[in-house]
Amino acid sequence: MASISVPRLLARGAVRPLCRPRPCCPRPQFQRAFLSSKHPSGFVPPAVEDLEELRERAQEFTRREIPEDVAAHTDRTNAFPNEMWRKLGDAGFLGITADEEYGGLAMGYQAHCVIMEEISRASGSIGLSYAAHSQLCVNQLMLNGSPDQKLRFLPGLVAGEKVGALAMSEHSAGSDVVSMKTTAKKVDGGFLLNGTKMWITNGPDADYIIVYAKTTPDAGSKGITAFIVDTKTKGFSCARKLDKLGMRGSNTGEIVLEDVFVPAENVLGAVDRGVRVLMEGLDLERLVLSAGPIGIMQASLDLALPYTHTRTQFSIPLAHNQLMQAKLADMHVALSSARAYTLSVAAAIDRHHEAIAADDWLIPTQDCAGAILFAAERATLCALDAVQCLGGMGYVNEIPAGRLLRDAKLYEIGAGTSEVRRIVIGRAFNRLYK
Numbered sequence: 001m002a003s004i005s006v007p008r009l010l011a012r013g014a015v016r017p018l019c020r021p022r023p024c025c026p027r028p029q030f031q032r033a034f035l036s037s038k039h040p041s042g043f044v045p046p047a048v049e050d051l052e053e054l055r056e057r058a059q060e061f062t063r064r065e066i067p068e069d070v071a072a073h074t075d076r077t078n079a080f081p082n083e084m085w086r087k088l089g090d091a092g093f094l095g096i097t098a099d100e101e102y103g104g105l106a107m108g109y110q111a112h113c114v115i116m117e118e119i120s121r122a123s124g125s126i127g128l129s130y131a132a133h134s135q136l137c138v139n140q141l142m143l144n145g146s147p148d149q150k151l152r153f154l155p156g157l158v159a160g161e162k163v164g165a166l167a168m169s170e171h172s173a174g175s176d177v178v179s180m181k182t183t184a185k186k187v188d189g190g191f192l193l194n195g196t197k198m199w200i201t202n203g204p205d206a207d208y209i210i211v212y213a214k215t216t217p218d219a220g221s222k223g224i225t226a227f228i229v230d231t232k233t234k235g236f237s238c239a240r241k242l243d244k245l246g247m248r249g250s251n252t253g254e255i256v257l258e259d260v261f262v263p264a265e266n267v268l269g270a271v272d273r274g275v276r277v278l279m280e281g282l283d284l285e286r287l288v289l290s291a292g293p294i295g296i297m298q299a300s301l302d303l304a305l306p307y308t309h310t311r312t313q314f315s316i317p318l319a320h321n322q323l324m325q326a327k328l329a330d331m332h333v334a335l336s337s338a339r340a341y342t343l344s345v346a347a348a349i350d351r352h353h354e355a356i357a358a359d360d361w362l363i364p365t366q367d368c369a370g371a372i373l374f375a376a377e378r379a380t381l382c383a384l385d386a387v388q389c390l391g392g393m394g395y396v397n398e399i400p401a402g403r404l405l406r407d408a409k410l411y412e413i414g415a416g417t418s419e420v421r422r423i424v425i426g427r428a429f430n431r432l433y434k
């Protein structure tokens with residue numbers, strides 16, 4: 001159980017009645033098939049005060065556990081501080097969207113975004129690894145796992161005793177992930193997996209990885225299955241840890257699967273329905289990950305604001321020059337807009353939890369993709385502005401401005417590129433006007 005008692009769990013007496021929402025838009029037929037509950041049973045959307053208090057808890061945590069020297073060391077050594085998993089677990093942050101029955105906080109997606117933002121503000125790379133575990137793995141298990149799978153895997157993952165990851169991408173299948181080549185052949189009692197997976201966050205450290213593989217290779221998107229792979233299984237290996245431009249210390253691996261036996265009870269969702277599992281999580285993944293670049297934008301302002309107000313040139317603080325004020329203003333507006341966009345989408349999803357479960361309200365695909373598209377591109381610009389505001393000091397590695405820039409750029413590539421996000425938004429509109 002979480003050692004920090006989040007006040008929502010103690011102090012929420014008054015439950016606001018849920019108004020019956022109308023669908024936000026016409027529902028295309030193919031999307032209806034993918035709908036199911038996205039929240040734990042008995043979920044109640046958190047009140048504003050709950051979220052404020054949760055943010056304060058997260059800030060206390062990052063001040064104590066991820067001060068700047070930890071963030072800098074993680075970047076310099078390109079190594080995740082493994083003791084962090086237990087600390088995150090003890091704080092309750094690894095199961096924000098998970099059912100209380102499995103040790104989670106059952107607080108929903110606004111809360112998850114708040115935690116993701118604050119961890120990423122302290123360290124972009126720890127934030128990325130955090131989301132790969134808590135969203136890509138834990139939440140995916142919550143959404144698609146059988147009761148037995150949840151019972152077997154979630155408590156350890158939520159406590160931080162086990163590390164989770166998700167593996168879709170391959171060398172030759174990134175944006176076009178459905179063209180993946182990893183296969184899963186049916187054998188007695190389960191499946192044998194063969195193939196390689198590329199760029200897998202937490203891959204070198206993970207205990208459990210949700211792996212997508214082709215069970216019916218000729219059937220395209222209708223022949224993919226999701227598996228929960230225990231990395232201790234014979235034939236599983238991490239070929240290498242990648243040396244990256246940024247997000248250093250968020251360990252990224254190339255995974256090799258050679259006749260890895262996965263028992264039938266570890267199929268996540270139904271055989272040949274892996275794309276459904278993928279779709280169940282994709283919108284929410286984009287939404288929660290959008291809080292990563294928001295945290296990096298806040299960190300950029302955390303650096304630029306005090307620096308430009310304390311350093312003087314030409315006998316006045318840098319920030320008293322209008323050209324500098326314009327940069328700071330643009331950074332502030334970008335951050336505030338991105339945060340408002342992400343949290344408003346997350347709030348709508350939390351508020352409409354019953355309607356989503358009843359197939360009465362659609363998660364807005366265009367806004368989940370829109371939130372991360374907007375935040376990611378602004379974060380790169382914001383970090384560039386932070387470097388510029390700090391002048392020569394922005395360009396030396398003893399100050400984290402360069403790290404923020406390198407970390408921010410990832411969010412225009414990982415979890416789908418900016419180009420693909422624009423395509424996703426365009427296609428969502430096309431479906432509405434079919």
Ligand SMILES: Cc1cc2nc3c(=O)[nH]c(=O)nc-3n(C[C@H](O)[C@H](O)[C@H](O)COP(=O)(O)OP(=O)(O)OC[C@H]3O[C@@H](n4cnc5c(N)ncnc54)[C@H](O)[C@@H]3O)c2cc1C
Pocket residue numbers: 132165166167168169171173174175176198199200201202244247252410413414415416417418419420
């Ligand atoms: C640090 C990091 C962590 C990651 N973590 C994970 C993880 O945990 N699990 C996982 O499964 N994957 C992970 N990924 C993989 C990530 O999702 C892919 O890198 C991403 O989807 C892009 O695929 P790609 O690299 O093959 O680029 P490509 O698909 O080769 O794209 C190259 C360029 O072409 C553009 N492009 C491609 N297709 C089109 C098109 N139709 N129209 C216009 N432009 C197009 C892209 O936008 C991009 O600019 C991670 C990647 C990184 C870098």
